[in-house]
Structures are given as C-alpha cells and as structure tokens.
Amino acid sequence: MTILVVEDDPEIGQLLQTTLNREGFNCHLAQDGLQALNAFWDYQPDLIILDLMLPKLDGLEVCTRIRQQTTPKDPYILMLTAKGEEIDRVIGLSTGADDYLVKPFSPRELVARVRALLRRSLRGEPQRTYTTQHFTLDLDRHIALQTKDTGEREPLDLTPIEFKLLSTFMSYPGRVWNRPQLIDKLWGDDFFGDERVVDTHVGRLRKKIEPDPSHPTFIKTETGVGYKFED
Structure with missing residues (x-):
C-alpha cells in the first residue's frame, strides 16, 4: 500500500515516514499543498495523511481538489489537526476527509487509524x-x-x-x-x-x-x- 504524508514540519514528516515504512507501507513525503497535489498524481497513493495547516495551499483546499479529480484511485484521507482547530470544518462533507487525528498523537495511534481505513475493501461501501x-x-x-x-x-x-x-x-x-x-x-x-x-x-x-x-x-x-x- 502506498501512503502520501503531507506535513510541513520536516521532523514530524520524517518520523511519520519512518514509522509507516517500518510497518511495511511505501511512504512518500510532501511539505506543502502544491507538492501534495503533484505527488498525488505521481504516486497515486491508497491513503493520504494530510496536515491541515500547510504553506501555499492548506489541507482543506488540497483535500477538496483531490476529491474533484477523476483518477483510478480515490484515496482515503486522514487529516492531521492541532488542538483548538475546528474539527467540524475538517471532517465536513465539503472537504471529503475520511477521518482526523489531533496532534500530538502517538505513532501507534496513527498506525491504528491507517490500518482501520485501509481495511475497508472499497471506498464508498461500508465495511461489513x-x-x-x-x-x-x-x-x-x-x-x-x-x-x-x-x-x-x-x-x-x-x-x-x-x-x-x-x-x-x-x-x-x-x-x-x-x-x-x-x-x-x-x-x-x-x-x-x-x-x-x-x-x-x-x-x-x-x-x-x-x-x-x-x-x-x-x-x-x-x-x-x-x-x-x-x-
């Protein structure tokens, strides 16, 4: 499974990439919204871990643009937010995010969320x-x-x-x-x-x-x- 991590903090991004690679995923990094859109087309990820606050394009805009595209893969999107940010804006229908995780979080919790999303066999069909x-x-x-x-x-x-x-x-x-x-x-x-x-x-x-x-x-x-x- 291919995962795209979009995180502007290099240390957090590297930690997430190392953690996910160790769990057997093929993980790529992007550090701003425009890089995220380019990486989305290049790698066609199964899941995107998307920070809310990003340079150039914020996470909500990136999420919206990805959902507007017609591609072979329609990735799951896990949004990363900081405490105090408006969660309802993140998981609202207009954004298309599948789940959110509030910083700070443990690598173990992140991996659990990722696996829970990827266990769903087909997007749009509830897991039975x-x-x-x-x-x-x-x-x-x-x-x-x-x-x-x-x-x-x-x-x-x-x-x-x-x-x-x-x-x-x-x-x-x-x-x-x-x-x-x-x-x-x-x-x-x-x-x-x-x-x-x-x-x-x-x-x-x-x-x-x-x-x-x-x-x-x-x-x-x-x-x-x-x-x-x-x-």
Whole structure:
C-alpha cells in the first residue's frame, strides 16, 4: 500500500515516514499543498495523511481538489489537526476527509487509524465486518463474538443500540467520540432527550464485554471529551 504524508514540519514528516515504512507501507513525503497535489498524481497513493495547516495551499483546499479529480484511485484521507482547530470544518462533507487525528498523537495511534481505513475493501461501501484481537462483528448477520483469554469465541447478547455502539467504536479504533457524535451515529435526527443517555448505553455495553466494568479495558473514558475503543 502506498501512503502520501503531507506535513510541513520536516521532523514530524520524517518520523511519520519512518514509522509507516517500518510497518511495511511505501511512504512518500510532501511539505506543502502544491507538492501534495503533484505527488498525488505521481504516486497515486491508497491513503493520504494530510496536515491541515500547510504553506501555499492548506489541507482543506488540497483535500477538496483531490476529491474533484477523476483518477483510478480515490484515496482515503486522514487529516492531521492541532488542538483548538475546528474539527467540524475538517471532517465536513465539503472537504471529503475520511477521518482526523489531533496532534500530538502517538505513532501507534496513527498506525491504528491507517490500518482501520485501509481495511475497508472499497471506498464508498461500508465495511461489513470488523475484527480486533478480542471482538468480531458481522454487520450483515448481526453477529457479535468476543474471544476470551482461553481462545474460545463466545457470542455477545447485544441490543440493537449496543451492537451499533460497538460497531461505531470498532470502525475507528482509538478515535475519541463525544456524546453528540455518538447520538448522530445511533439515532440521527430522530433523537430527542438528554444526551447523557449515551453514558447509560456505554455502561450497559461495558457490563457485557468488560472483564471489570469499573476499570474498563476496551471502552475507555476520555475525561471531559468522550469515549474511545482500544483493543
């Protein structure tokens, strides 16, 4: 798989390239928006890691121009943002970004996001199965399995909301979801009520999948922000 990293900070760019090459990816670098567009045509990457703040053309403009092109490959785009930048602008429909990651981040988290995006077989078609070390979700058959430490795979008895909540978490491992984002995923425009109902459903899901729900291993709380899934 070919990845294009667009980052104007040479040290960060080199770190990302080294990390991704070590993971077996073919990684190329660009340091401004115009270089990014040229590299996009030269390398036809499967995924682009795109910094929001860039010289010459910013990340939003680069993303928009790439999405307007007709090419053999339509790459996934992972946007890098700094804390305090308007996330909604980054992942809005007008930009075409697939996911975002807030700086500072760990190389391990970056690789997890990259692999999660590349596991999708075809752009535009939702992934129908999610698999991690301890969990398998088959969306078509509505089957949830958990692999215990003994290696035995046991079915999980989840309500429709719990199943959808777990599939949302597993679709982006490591991503932090706030309550409004989870409400949009679970109920969409049909939701009316207190957004803290999300906490109730997270608590019920934890009771079914966590070895110790009071000290969760898989669904973790980011204080003051929301929840994330790690496995």
